[in-house]
Amino acid sequence: MKKFNRLYAIIMTLALSLTVLSGCGSTEANDSVTTEAETAAVVEEAVETASDEGETASESEDSAAEEASDDAAAEDSDEIKHITLTVTYKDGHSDDFAIDTSAEFLKEAIENDVELGGQESDYGFYIESVNGETADYSADSAYWAIYVNDEYGMYGVDSQPVADGDSFALIYTIG
Secondary structure: OOHHHHHHHHHHHHHHHHHHHHHHOOOOOOOOOOHHHHHHHHHHHHHHHHHHHHHOOOHHHHHHHHHHHHHHHHHHHHEEEEEEEEEEEEOEEEEEEEEEEEOHHHHHOOOOOEEEEEEEEEEEEEEEEEEOOOOOOOHHHHEEEEOOOOOOOOOOOOOOOOOOOOEEEEEEEEO
């Protein structure tokens, strides 16, 4: 009985963990996110299989977690997202781009349409120039601001998630 309770606790912990992790980074509900019911079904099936085959609970949990993760990753990597990007330069003119991408983050999504110059830092990629126009913060407090769906971005270009229908803007800004 003690062994069953321990196994049950481990399975429930795994199911809860997978459910929480499957929702991380998602801004909208969609079919590619593993649901709690799907996760529980995968874990339950793995435990039943393990019991039949004499596999340990730990081995069963590892294989269930790997299977659920692989399924979600395979579905996400094939998803094409339609986004827009506006680049506004120092003189006020702008360029608009309609982009179809399967990239997870903005930098990768726009790399074929926009030339980004900058450097890696402890906080991610710091944009210094866009399409050859440099913003020099040390000279005049200028920088490239990132906007997401008309709101000031909370992430850097290399960590900004991309979702279908998003609109992004890179705007030359003097602070």
